[in-house]
Amino acid sequence: MKLDRRGFLKFAAGGVVGTLATPIPWDLLDESAKFTDLWAPEPAKGPSSFVHSTCRLCPGGCGITLRLVEDKSGRDEWRGWHHKEFIQRRRLPAVPLRAVKIAGNPDHPVNRGGICPLGAAGLQLLYGTNRVTAPLKRTNPKGEGEAVWEKITWDEALNIVTGKLREIREAGNPHTVACILDNKKGLTAELIGRFFRAYGSSNVITMPSQEDVETVGLSLMQGTGGHLAYDLENSKYVLSFGAALLEGWGAPVHNMMVFGKWQEANEHTLVQIEPNCSITASKADKWLAVKPGAEAALALGMANVIVTEGLYDRSCIARCQGFEGFKALLESEYTPHKVSEITGIPANVIATTARAFAVTRPAVAVYGRGQGVMSGNLAEFMSIYSLNALVGSIGTKGGVVVQREVPFKAWPALATDAVAQQGLSQSRIDGEGGEIKHGVCMSHNLTAALKSGAVNALVVHEANPCYALPGAHKFEEAVAKVPFVLALTSCMNETARAADIILPVASYLERLEDVTSAARVPNASMSLTRPALANVPEARHPGDIFLTLARAMGGSVNSSLPWDNFEALLKEKVGGIFASRRGRIGDQEVAMLGSSDELWEGFNAGKCWYEEPVFGGGGLTFNPQGRTPHFEPVSWMKASREFPMLLVAYENINIANRRAVDTLPYLTKNIDDTVLQKHDLLVRVNPETAGRMRLVEGDAATVQCPTGRLSVRVHMDVGMMPDVIGIPLGLGHSNDDPFLTGKGVNAYEVLEPVADPVTGLAVWWGTRAKLIKA
């Protein structure tokens, strides 16, 4: 049979039709789908146990309960003939464990069982893909492309570090070594500070925080140190000047727990004062949309109403100084009408709010800006804080209190040799203040200090300044000029990538450490993070790393840090709590305990030591050192023709922005598509403003600032103040995290701080901007 062209086509077409009529193609499709299915992994079963610990992913310090399961992943022994062996293995005392869940601890006084999204996702930090699993050494010179890392042993790494530190010290330059920490709370931070002082450097600098300006303000007005806290739970009228009370300010879960109670009791009023419609503003009883940066003026306008109408607390004012001058200033400068012009809030609203605030007791005025990393100037803090004196809420129940220190045993005297003394006599690289000398860290001056070559070695401990310092890209350039950079971190981040040596640090679920008094909560408290398991066996406790370094350094550094390990130090320190006989652990009075060991056992069972605040009427000085509360606009509040809009940063509880923890993968599911869409960050703009620029929802645009430009998309948000652009902090990472890298842009790059002339501290929360359609 001869097959011609037509015959062939007929045969082929018939073949196709015929095959389709059989189940063959459908079966093949079905089979290939099944064949290529990876199926889901089957979680290995095993007995569960629970460990109480403490979260330290933010300054909130919630009690957490960790669920642990025997780790049999990757093995099959619990099936078939292996079953017997499995049963036997279960009886072995030391079994590898894996952690499967973090929940809130209902017995912890800070959070009472609640948890925030970041805390609940903590296991993704423990098992994160970008954990540093061994000490790493950079093999190519800095500034020449991507870093190439070589795994080295701990001995090698510590030898390099001690060699470097010793070399600098022997040259008589210990003050050219600087250390950056996230914050100075906790014994690890204190230990690191002590290490560097004994070494001869006072350059231990913390990342920027709202607490910086508060510390200066508090010492001026009340002559006291310590951390400012607000008794929100007992306050009947809360006037919040921009604090994101329900979105991560202070101790987030504690505040939300209090808010839940307020909603039930129905006798508390929350007034939120901030430019844009935030969640806190929506949930508040009243939202006053103040012009950005004019919060101080509004506070003074309210103070004017309270003072002129005689609604102030006379007994408290009797304990204050400088009231007459303050009163005169209010009457001449801050009448409701004048304030109305500055703030955009009608005069009658200012008056009615002020009256309600003054007659409802206890009432409290909360100073804040977002979650607590951004900061305004000293005058702003003083203006808002003064309101608390007018309503008699200084140191009272339902008012502001200064947290009591946890009564740890005091540190022994520091041993300093001649080199150390010479180093400590040098001034700090970040400066000591502005017109007022205060000694609070001023990390915004670091960029200049590093560029000037004043730093020979930089140690970064669990902080990420190359990403999260305002003006981050300039700091990153400056770090490249430092001859030796050491990063201690549990996860790879932007700063670690700029280092010469990276030391892997145990995560908070793998180490024993103290977590003291939750931020902004009036009670002093202390509970431990506990080493529940070791996912990265190579990672070490940062306290132990510095104690090892101290031993290697020898001399006065070693004699200043005589402890064998961090646990020994912690145990000794806890002895101080026992000796003070203050507070309770769990439901037991410390005074009723027999020995310090009993207290130590309590801590190691995951219990929390807790002390009620001591209330008592206090006062303040309205005009310390001739500084009065006043409204002082920041440079970027002035409209300019070139940059007609104001860019204002805001924070989102699902975008990690405090401390050196990045947004964990689970949280990326929670980030709204009005904030982040695929790889693009969306800025919030009022529809009217966007319309003027012919921008519609989702349009690509460029935010042009005096300090740089960012490529974004536009989200039209009716809750935004016209001519203001809202940008979220915490996106635009360039670390090696596949869930984060390249998503959005980093707002820190354009938010360059200005120095408050009085304190020298950084003022940063916005900048001038122009929105250009891309």
Add this chain to the structure above:
Amino acid sequence: MSEHHEVASKEKYGMVIDLDKCTGCGACTVSCLSENNHYVREDESDKLRSVAWMKVYKVTNGEPFPNTKVAFIPRPCMHCDHHTPCVSVCPVMATDYNPLTGIVSQIYTRCIGCRYCVGACPYHARYFNWWDPVWPEGMHKLLNPDMSPRMRGVVEKCSFCNHRLQKAKDKAYVEGRRDLKDGEYVTACAEACPTRAITFGNMKDPESAVAKLIKSPGAFRLLEKLGTQPKVYYLSNESWIRESGDNALGRKKTARPA
């Protein structure tokens, strides 16, 4: 298929979410993801591909600045009591209404992936696994042994943490009890909620917190007009939030997704 109500049972589980307390933080979502072994895609910022059994919707009153307000509506599976839409359409009995507990189940190994239920659910509470679940190296260690991860090609949804009910019952049986106490069985989302906006429990127990809360004046359910009788109730004193629960979208200008 879901008309099994006549079965004598002392249990019917339901949830009450106080929207005036909810701050939209998403702790419920993360707690659910962790409890129920969800994997995370690298492109979660593409919301069309994102799966979350407990999704928090944001709504706004639509008022212009400065009278704007936002609110949040966390949405688990509603575990509809009447003509449960997904159960009615499932051709293979992969999803079923349990007359003893009122919980609507999803049996992944039975599911053939036809996605009829996804279309039938008026609450968008069901998700189809278009891709293989992937955990990065080492991350599979956080998998909860009580819950099976879902494979590609099946539909999944909130189960009211049914495995927690089984565990609570096991515990009660060991202790010689047949009935659970209020609060003994709670879902992961209710356990996590920092403002205590979510309450979970047995609606048939008149002493339970949920039974009391669903009688509050501000209680409502989503899309009540469909008659599906969800067992998830919401509370709010704000009328615009209550209206947004009944598909006011389009009809009224006052509530819309933010």
